[in-house]
């Protein structure tokens with residue numbers, strides 16, 4: 001089930017509520033990424049503390065380990081991982097396509113070798129829907145082919161048309177399985193505005209509860225991603241959620257919201273945290289930099305997260321240097337809290353009809369650069 005309520009528009013920025021089987025989410029929203037059924041270094045309680053509304057589960061990894069027979073015993077992913085709010089799962093395709101030893105991709109699906117035990121595995125739209133049905137995620141993603149950003153027009157058109165046929169097959173399998181959740185289609189078309197429109201029209205003809213923008217943040221120059229977002233903004237259907245896959249930096253989130261994006265997922269806040277790259281309102285901090293060794297200040301004076309209200313840069317520098325697990329935990333809490341705060345501020349700014357002012361102030365503050 002998915003009920004979409006649009007509360008307010010401010011330019012292309014939108015403020016909405018998405019009601020799912022495991023609860024309501026307020027958009028624009030950032031979705032922390034859980035890979036093996038956990039958001040690395042975060043407990044479910046930590047996620048509640050930073051007001052996370054919805055998290056991602058990784059279909060490919062969960063399919064391989066622990067395997068569906070385990071998750072089935074728990075009635076799905078929620079009870080297995082102890083998260084009772086909404087979960088979005090991807091199709092598993094993005095991981096498989098990025099596998100180096102991927103054997104072959106055909107119209108039927110994709111055959112590959114399990115990196116864990118060498119088993120020969122096969123992923124198709126129908127199998128992806130079966131896996132995601134067992135996971136019982138609130139939002140299910142169609143199986144698509146993420147077209148490379150540098151594809152030619154002909155290659156991109158051929159690829160998007162296969163993804164549309166896979167979209168059709170995903171929807172039919174989703175319905176045959178009587179899946180009670182919501183299925184999203186994924187727009188492809190690489191860097192060609194006409195192909196992006198062809199893909200979107202094709203998905204709208206098939207009918208989905210939400211629409212995702214795929215094929216971006218895959219190595220193309222940032223101005224190209226922004227050009228595609230500007231092209232898509234006026235085309236996106238007003239009456240359903242828009243999900244930009246794999247994006248992005250704080251600046252990317254703001255640009256996306258300004259162009260009609262409601263939902264985002266990205267590994268940056270969690271992955272960068274573990275590497276000591278911390279996001280703050282006034283720019284980024286590389287905590288491994290020796291300049292922080294004696295610094296008694298918190299990361300960000302304006303931040304109310306557990307790390308900033310209890311610890312100094314000096315301590316975070318030390319924890320990173322000695323490789324303490326607590327360092328990864330505190331850095332992750334801070335980065336995810338920061339992402340949630342800017343999303344909350346954007347929701348409030350759209351509600352108040354002052355998104356442009358907020359956006360200008362955000363960029364001014366962030367312009368201090370990396371520390």
Ligand SMILES: O=c1[nH]cnc2c(CCNCC3CCCCC3)c3[nH]c(NCc4cccs4)nc3cc12
Nearest residue numbers: 033035056057058090094146214215216217245246
């Ligand atoms: O067209 C696409 N189709 C399907 N998935 C895509 C993804 C994966 C989104 N995150 C899934 C998560 C599921 C749960 C586990 C973590 C991933 C993308 N990620 C990026 N950029 C970020 C990138 C990340 C890595 C290489 S590029 N562009 C993407 C484009 C597509």
Ligand SMILES: [Zn+2]
Nearest residue numbers: 303305308334
């Ligand atoms: Zn903080």
